[in-house]
Amino acid sequence: MKRILYWYRNDLRLHDNEGFLKATENAEEVIPVYCFDPRLFATIPRFGFRKTGPFRARFLLEAVADLQGRLRALGGDLLIRIGDPEPILLELARDYEVEALYTSKEVTQEETEIEAGISKRLKTYNIDMELFWMASLYHVRDLPFNLFKLPDQFTPFRNQVENKVSVRPTFPEPARIRLPEGLETGTLPTLPELGFHEMPESDERAAIRQLGGETAALRHLEAYVWNRDLPKTYKETRNQMIGPDYSSKFSAWLSAGCLSPRKIYEEVKRYERERVANESTYWLIFELLWRDFFRFVALKFGTRIFKPSGIRHDLSYTYREDPEVFERWKLGQTGIPFVDANMRELLRTGYMSNRGRQNVASFLVRDLGINWIWGAAWFESMLTDYDVCSNWGNWNYVAGVGNDPRGNRYFNVYSQALHYDEQAVYVRHWLPELAGVPPEKVHTVWQLSPEEQNRYGVRLGSDYPLPIINPDKWIKAESIR
Template sequence: MRDQGENALMDTAIVLFNRDLRVHDHPALAAACDRAARVVPLFVLDPAVPEGQRHGFLLECLADLRASLRARGGDLVVRQGDVVRETMRLATELGAAAVFAAADVSSLARRREERFAGERIEFLRFPGVTVVPPAELLPSGAPAKRGDHYRVFTPYWRAWQRHVRRPQLPPPRRVRIPEGLAVGRLPDPDGRGAMPGGESAARERAARWLRQGLDDYADGRDDLAGDRTSRLSPYLRFGCLSPLELACRAERSEEFVRQLCWRDFHHQVTYAFPQINRENYRHGERRWRHDEDALQAWQAGMTGLPIVDAGMRQLLAEGWMHNRARLIVAAYLVRRLGLDWRDGARHFFELLLDGDVADNSGNWQWVAGTGNDTRPNRSFNPLRQARRYDPMGDYVRRHVPELAGLPAEHIHEPWRLPTPPPGYPPRLDGPDE
């Protein structure tokens, strides 16, 4: 298995799509179209890897990708089953010489790559999931070794800013697929989600937000009620947007580009530590409480703390949650209730449209003090956070209608649940970060 490969003409190549569901700035697709007479774009729906609430969004992304490929003379071939097995079955059927794919960082993606390495076909990996490929930036001052990476964000951010980026690539003008190839049926999405999936919707949203929202991002990103964030994270998660293109187009806002760098940072940590969703990245295991009632109350948005319940209900209703609310509800679960961060990360991963192993697990470990935070014992007071970032209580009223009639001075006070679970409410006093 080689990265990117050398220039050589071939008759047929497969482009295996995973988390790169776009045609703009797609290095693997562009290289395959340059190097092969016939290109077979492929996506394998693997029932062993359920997407949870993301399934409908994923199907919309695939339908949009198929339309974009058809507009260029190609199509999206859809198969169901094990990704490696179905890819190799199609490669044998077509006599394909190589499989082109975007490199990824999760343990699942790495196991797939290792399996392809054992097959009798050339497997070529390309960048595209992140702005900077995870293994391209290594700490200076020491010889590189296996698993080496940046463990602290700020030095990574400085190196990331200086790094010379690859050129952006236009979409291919034409994609030629073999004649008579059965492309397969794409299942219909089950209903319409809160956000439309696909590259077309992603590019439209990005263009609108870059015009209207980017310049206000630094001042408004923590305004819970104002909702002045881009909401582009689901499209980045499925690769409907090139993170490199977005970083370049948004470069006038250092604060927003810094968030894209955080995404890259978590990916390079996961590349070096693929068990990030299962094991503490650093520090020994602490004694976590296991309280199913408290966990279920948190999941349902019925904790009795308005700001936490608002965030959790937004997640249930939209498959998305404001980033400041994510910090608040996560800190409440692990620091106030003392529950295992993995329980929270699992719930987020199942429901979030942008649920991603690297970002989700990295952020949860940061909050829990087991990850890359250089201050693992920092305090985080949910009441002070609520009063600072939702001072009038509009975010709470929007998502907790039971409290809609309360005035601002009382909106964040713990509220009386119909049937409060044991141990509620927990202590909420203490300092803030």
Template sequence: MDTVIVLFTRDLRVHDHPALSAACERGGRVVPLFVLDPAVPAGCRAGFLLDCLADLRESLRARHGDLIVRRGDVVAETMRLVREVEAGAIFAGGDVSELGRTRERRFAGERIDFRLFPGLTVVPPGALRPSGGGEHYRVFTPYWRAWSGWTRRAVLAAPSHVPLPPGLVAGDLPGPSPHPAARGGESAARARLKSWSSQGLDGYADGRDDLAGDRTSRLSPYLRFGCLSPLELAAAAGDRQEFVRQLCWRDFFHQVTLAFPRINRDDYRPRPRRWRDDAHAVEMWKAGMTGVPIVDAGMRQLLAEGWMHNRARMIVADYLVNHLGVDWRTGARHFFDLLLDGDVANNSGNWQWVAGTGNSTRPGRRLNPVRQAARFDHDAAYIRRYVPELAGLPTPEARTPWRLSRQVAGYPAPITPVD
């Protein structure tokens, strides 16, 4: 059989990897490849990405293969390797982003057998179509019903042997980068999944909105880089519907992005709204110095950890868009720059949902940050953890320090009136 290049992009794992499994089953040579493209810098995710690649390389070497690393334009470098190893095919996981789909079109125009495989989501993004017509679901609930009835493919085991051609220069991974709070890679992802499945999954429904309790899975960065198969995660979750529903939301925004690839730039549902241009307010929001403690706690968690609790993401996004009146794209860019799990579909889809320009069925909704803090941070432990200026205050005052007779030293008054 001929040689197949398996191009890794957002699927940095060996378990449940349809493209890798299919290549190994052909009986020929398999060349696992990752291309570091300087035109697509990893930014704050660089350290996490390098962990992922190093771990993937070790997993492939344990199976008699290796990860070939090249630098440059993904299509050009892949085709150069095609000629070097005389490959007859390129196998890759499908993507939904504009960047990924542009690459796919370029590969399709080359004289090579180029095949795309599932694995990015639980249900392939283009598999479900509304019964009444249309290329994708615009509302979550009917999508959830259709998604829940979909017959899933089997979860694939990792291949036992990856037959790499002899004599290939693997290529070096870059040197150390500033390291995030979480360690990347499939090994870390699977360890986290095992631990959380036994200790946190059963309590997810009751605790997922507890800001201080930190009872969410924290698996989102691993899903973003494909260190963990979303299908395998859904299988592990079983009938815990609250958690499975979150995986469905992830799939939902991917199928929206497939149909609307400019989701990170254009309003999905345009609304007649004028945004405020307030550079000072934006900078205070980014720094976690708005004077609204629950907002500042979330923004400081983002700065410190490259991650933020999902409930906090909703609160801080709503504050920027609906209280400060700032364009959702400003917030989406900041999140994308700093989040370890930042990707186009989920990040932009959720920001547009908050802004009322996306898939929300209640586009005019607005959150009250004080009520959100009282409900989801009832003893202000989350606020005290990330806003130490308020650590010594009683709970009610820690949520609303502007109501004190004297301003708290080092902490600002609200930059806009709070309900």
């Protein structure tokens, strides 16, 4: 009887999962397995924080539990193991005499090294390993150019892909799954078993509490598109800062593979046919294209996306490595309200808006001069929606060593705060110590006189920190415009 071992990675779903569907079609019995790799939860010695923080760890546990339930509903189950995948998968493949291991294809160094290590071990026993490209909107084999000729900027990439390539249709869920007899499924670990003995309490100020798993992902997609009718206004609202509906909030489910980008594409296209097609509906697909672009960039440039010189291999940049300054940025204690509000939202919830990410990244690199690698690593640890390609690609971009055609892009944080949070609603939402400060003074709180501090109930340097840099340069630059 033919058996296939299916290794789940960042594809925690049944819908549009070509690899798993093919496994059920090509074998009488399929063994789905997920490995909690301790390396993903270890502390990074250089920084002293975990590679995967508590928010994404919780989301991942929820997603794996949901996948197991969905597999059981089809007559299957999910084997859960804790440990390095290389020896675990080899042992399972040998014990159950499988003919092949199927899994999704990843593109960055750590993941591909694990793939290569597993493949090498399996070959010793004449067991095939088949990889399936499943994480992007457009398939890598459909690109209208050789990967080495991938445009270095997004716009020419988008123009070529949109004009010459079609999105492949989604794959259906398998109808039924058959398991071998006597499988030891294992037990889902707890957060303490993964090393998380203190989980941050849920913060009622959070924009959204995203439950991990395909079930929640599909429910959210349905609600966002059809129940709340939000695609038609996405472009106008996407840069807002507070609330569940200003952006799509698909990213966490996309990053864990609970939701397929092609599923989103098909729903948006159906929405355009049945309700309305406008610039906002296109912009949702546009954002998926950016996600694709960073994945293809990572595939093209390899380890360069993780180095300070970036994909441009620009060695001219010099960075400070100041742990004390970095710590103040991490904790939202820089004395710059717009930066601190965003950093505290990340610290309390594992989420930050796209607008916030660009500003705090620019501030860390351009204003504080700190090595952008540090910021990218902190985002990797803290973001629930961390995606290796998008995270490191975006940090390359903001640091000026990536795909930005300008190369020296700079965010005037004061100007940005006035534009996107003019009434300081967002800042006072996350910085309650500034609640008594009038909105027109919040973004320049460092200018308050002692008398004003007494009047508004905030003492600079005590209740709220003095600024880590001289921010008046932003105001001068804004007044010159």
